[in-house]
Amino acid sequence: MTHRKPRTGTFGRKAAGPVMLAAAGLAALATAAPAGAVAAPRSGIPRDVAAAAVDEAHTLANRAHRVQYDDSFAIHEYGPLVAAVAHNRAVAASAGCSLDRPCRSVALSFQIVTTSGVDIRRITATNISRAVNEHCAGCQTFAGAYQFIVATPRPLVLGRADRARLADVRRRLSALEHCDDPAGVVESRADALAAEVKAILGRAADAVPAARGVSPLSAFQPTVSMRRHVS
Template sequence: MTHRKPRTSQVGRRAARLGMLVVACTAGIATTASTAGATSSASTVTRDVGIAMDEAHAKATPRNRFDYDDEFAIRELGTRIGVGARNRAVARSVGCSLDNPCRSVALSFQVVTTNGDLTHVNATNTSRAVNDHCEGCQTFAGAYQFIVSTPYSFTLSHSTRSELARLERRLGELERSREAIHVVKARADSLAAEVVTLLQQAMAAAPRGANVSRLSSFTPTVTLRRHID
């Protein structure tokens, strides 16, 4: 359980306003991305608010029967009062036949780090797989969102980023895979578990700093949000 210091009404009102701003800005980014209809990513940071949006989007058709897209984004937002993080994977298979089926796979991994006792995180993580008049097609979408939250200053080390880059390359290798969808899903889940372990180790090794209050600080956490379709 998280225990926090009581806040004044002024701080509460400010946090509420920032929370609404995070929601509004995240919705705006999402609208822009959906109209673009392609893989997209964005990151916006102001003094008080940080926003991150990432998406993988694959579409298989009779002209392009095998489509794959992945996103592996790292967003270090630092100390903010409000954070909005949105991650989405969308896969579509359209108009193929039993004789010539389609295969569409979209995977989006989003790592977001933030720190501070007053941070409010609004995180959404969704996936959607659609077979549109596509009998016998294979369609899979997986969204994996990793939220790292600490009361003290935290940045990913060079070695941690190198390990994350290695995992990103392994995610990209799934593009060449023609294994069954349940195998692809299992491999993506395994990679996600490795990301969680790596982030937990990085967070445990990070210096706490002398300015962290034992009364106001909360337990550092790595939260995995997983949505598959």
């Protein structure tokens, strides 16, 4: 039986932010923590100083719970910013299982962060994964972190069709909980889902209207970067 860690958020979950930083300065970004679920995208996104997004998937399989799975799929839509921090992490561990009864531990975290405007000066993005076997011969342990940073001249608000496509990817990501494929196959399937996410975001970013007239925004080309770290 597969055990999944209880989660407080589902599709469309947002981290704390955007947050206004005054006397505390940009150092406050390091202490931002995840919040709960957000149902729908905002329209007329205001200008903010800085934002922080933090997401994680984490599993620990052992003799008591030999099969563990956890995934995170979070979307953070921000308006014009000066600075942003995005942290995404996947950690999977297996410990103490025997060769005849091996563990299986899979953690997958997908994080989407959208930013906009020409005033943004710094985006600090970290995307890490870690898979650890502790005295666990023959165990299947896999961690995959996938991070997507979108930059557009004007705020990107995902439409209903794009959110439906992303929700479908999210469902298929969660369906990996019930597969017993080797870790290498799980990695290939996660990579394929990540490629779909990047394509969806790329089309949405290209559709963001450009600025009118003479403006620095007119030279701002939308970009979608994907960071992948698996272990």
